[in-house]
Amino acid sequence: MMEMTKVVRLWIFSTLLIWSLLLMVDLSATAQTYDLVIHGGRVIDPETGLDAIRDVGIVGKTIAGISAKSLEGKRVVNANGLIVAPGFIDLHQHEQTYESDRLKALDGVTTALEMEIGRSDVAQFLGQRKGHALINYGATASHVAARALAFHEPLPPNGILPSSGHATNEAANPEQLQEIENRLRSELEAGALGIGMGIQYTPGATRLEVIHIFRLAAERHLPVFVHVRSAGKLEPGSSIESVSEVIAASAITGASLHIAHINSSCLKEAFECIAMVAGARGRGLDVTTEAYPYTAGMTQINSALFNPGWREKFGIDYDALQLPDTGERLTAPRFEELHASKTPQGVLLFLNDDATVDSIIRDPLVIIASDGLLSHPRNAGTYSRVLARYVRGQRSLTLMDAIRKMSLMPAQRLEGATLTATKKGRIQVNADADIVVFDPETVSDRATYADPKQPSVGMKYVFVGGTAVVEMGKIVPNVYPGAALLSVSSGVAESSPSK
DSSP: OHHHHHHHHHHHHHHHHHHHHHHHHHHHHHHSEEEEEEEEEEEEETTTTEEEEEEEEEETTEEEEEESSOOEEEEEEEOTTSEEEEOEEESBBOOOSHHHHHHHHHTTEEEEEEEEEEESOHHHHHHHHTTTOSSEEEEEEEHHHHHHHHTTOOOOTTOOOOOSSHHHHSOOOHHHHHHHHHHHHHHHHTTOOSEEEEGGGOTTOOHHHHHHHHHHHHHTTOOEEEEOSOOSSOSSSOHHHHHHHHHHHHHHHOOOEEEOOHHHHHGGGHHHHHHHHHHHHHTTOOEEEEEOSOSEEEEETTSGGGSTTHHHHHTOOGGGEEOTTTOOBOOHHHHHHHHHOSSOOEEEEEOOOHHHHHHHHHSTTEEEOOOBOTTSTHHHHHHHHIIIIIIIISOOSOHHHHHIIIIIHHHHHHTTTOGGGGGSSOOSTTSBOOEEEEOTTTOBOOOOSSSTTOOOBOEEEEEETTEEEEETTEEOTTOOOOOBOOOTTSSSOOOOOOO
């Protein structure tokens, strides 16, 4: 009996001690004064599954406290009735300008990266953006640009795609391939987050060249982001064959692989392509993919994508092409005129239907990414469109799943490339304070094909590294908190924005 009494006393003492310690931790958290407190919002963290009313306390650029009790802050933002979520991460953002940053921020994007094709001069790109960026930025090394240099046909300044020519349509000889690899190595040293390949825009690149590039990425333990070689049902050159090529390259080299815009690269075959991604992942390969929630794609009309046979390959005719600035639908003579021009000309391609795109977006393996260009509504509206169309309208995605696709999943895709990614895409203590606060009842895209620069609505606050870039739905002027995401294998230190 005495032994039992001792056990009971010990249990009581231990319980009181634990509760005292917990109370002390909670009191210390609530007693702290934070630089910023986001008060009373519905906080959603897709990694832990947290979905509850909480206060979020921020010190400097970092989340320092999350509490069910009210926190004290030098500044307090009232988020009652609003969603507090990790800032969205766009892996596929071509337009890298302040004008585009504004549209992205109003769409909830706190990090926008040029990963599909990459940048032709990463050091120059990072230097141009430093101190001038509203949101975080970064890029892969461009295989397309390295190839153009090896063929002595460099891309135009700030260009990402070549016109159809030797650098696109011819196979590289051994010396040229060595030049390409050397250039890519120097770009990785400059901070590139991996290698971007637009194989459809360089059809002269052989299967062996592709394997060489994957091997280079594998040496650095960095991912390859790929626009696959072709699209459509016709063999040879089908979507299935093209996805098979890059999955095989990943398997034999060990390089991580990300397949860009599976909606437009695979069209009606997208479900088979996603099943191939799932099969690869099930067998231990690090393969991911993405999509954007629009039926039209966009590219340059004088690129190799429009090499002979494109109509048969895509199953469309000239009238499926539309000039974004004027709305003009093309005819055969007009197409030939623009295709032959050396002046880059963007064109919309209406390739898909809503039912197909909707099913792709719902798939749990698919990350949301915009493929952002100013002349396409996806640049301004992708993320709010997901929230408005699929969460609120169709109810085909839960809010948690939509946020996971737009924040945590892209962060996880980046974790092998940059240490910064482990602190993004999450609402957790010690995570970066990249945070969106939005109204779930009003958040919506407004950009259209006729008016693609219309900003989204419903983002009440957007914070990048703890600095507000959107307040009460409006851009905060004269702040540039965006910082570069840099490769773990580069020779460049992590950068901070200029003050």
